[in-house]
Amino acid sequence: MKPISRRKLITSGLAATAGVAGLSVAARMAKSYGLVPPDSGGIYGPGETLTYAAQRLLTRHSLAREFPRSMISSAPFANVVSPMNDAFKQHQAAGFADWRLTVSGMVAHPTSFSLADLKSLPIHSQTTEVACEEGWSYIAEWIGTPLYEVLNAVGVSPHARYVAYFSIDKDWWESIDMADALHPQTILTMGMNDGDLPVPFGGPLRLRVPRQLGYKSVKYITHITVADSLKNLGASQGSPEPDFAYSWFAGM
Numbered sequence: 620m621k622p623i624s625r626r627k628l629i630t631s632g633l634a635a636t637a638g639v640a641g642l643s644v645a646a647r648m649a650k651s652y653g654l655v656p657p658d659s660g661g662i663y664g665p666g667e668t669l670t671y672a673a674q675r676l677l678t679r680h681s682l683a684r685e686f687p688r689s690m691i692s693s694a695p696f697a698n699v700v701s702p703m704n705d706a707f708k709q710h711q712a713a714g715f716a717d718w719r720l721t722v723s724g725m726v727a728h729p730t731s732f733s734l735a736d737l738k739s740l741p742i743h744s745q746t747t748e749v750a751c752e753e754g755w756s757y758i759a760e761w762i763g764t765p766l767y768e769v770l771n772a773v774g775v776s777p778h779a780r781y782v783a784y785f786s787i788d789k790d791w792w793e794s795i796d797m798a799d800a801l802h803p804q805t806i807l808t809m810g811m812n813d814g815d816l817p818v819p820f821g822g823p824l825r826l827r828v829p830r831q832l833g834y835k836s837v838k839y840i841t842h843i844t845v846a847d848s849l850k851n852l853g854a855s856q857g858s859p860e861p862d863f864a865y866s867w868f869a870g871m
């Protein structure tokens with residue numbers, strides 16, 4: 620008899636339970652395996668949890684599709700952002716020389732990085748797609764420091780479960796679990812195609828999370844915090860998006 624892997628057992632168990640006994644039992648099972656997203660108790664409930672759990676079990680190590688450079692979109696679409704605040708305008712006037720990324724929370728060494736500090740860490744590039752929940756998408760090359768390099772530099776606690784990241788535009792922040800935070804394609808982006816990351820696309824610093832929808836790739840990042848829970852952030856949903864009926868987990 621072929622041995623069944625633990626992963627397969629859990630996955631088929633979840634699916635079977637969902638079919639036979641209803642979604643709430645599957646959700647309880649998911650909880651005991653650490654597969655419950657932070658917005659599961661909100662407007663989504665068990666269906667959302669099952670989607671997250673199934674994706675996490677099946678795709679924890681999978682890569683977002685990468686494209687040849689010849690497929691880079693000639694006219695990438697920069698979505699409108701709200702008017703920039705004074706703090707941003709001052710940074711822009713100074714050529715972003717004083718832009719900082721502060722990292723706090725469950726880390727051994729809380730640190731403030733300049734853009735030059737980030738550029739001195741290993742730099743990766745990837746040609747991936749930005750897909751907005753409203754239906755459009757484009758392909759570009761994104762260049763920067765993988766988030767795991769920064770997390771390794773500050774020493775993340777083994778009890779950490781989430782990384783939250785904040786824009787200088789306070790309305791915009793998001794969080795991801797450690798599977799995405801440590802994923803090799805999750806990149807603190809400073810360059811796009813052949814130059815610096817342009818302001819409309821999130822320059823000088825954007826976190827690209829190419830395994831999830833566009834809204835998880837927040838522009839103008841100034842702060843990151845590492846946590847074991849999302850309870851104390853915003854409305855405890857890990858993102859402002861659930862208030863607008865979009866999911867915290869936006870895997871694609």
Ligand SMILES: Nc1nc2c(c(=O)[nH]1)N[C@H]1C(S)=C(S)[C@@H](COP(=O)(O)O)O[C@H]1N2
Nearest residue numbers: 696697698700751786791833834836837838
């Ligand atoms: N700071 C900030 N980040 C943001 C947004 C924004 O308005 N402000 N829009 C988000 C949404 S909804 C999408 S789909 C993508 C759009 O990325 P693009 O402008 O590169 O197309 O950026 C995301 N990041």
Ligand SMILES: [Mo]
Nearest residue numbers: 751752833834
């Ligand atoms: Mo979007």
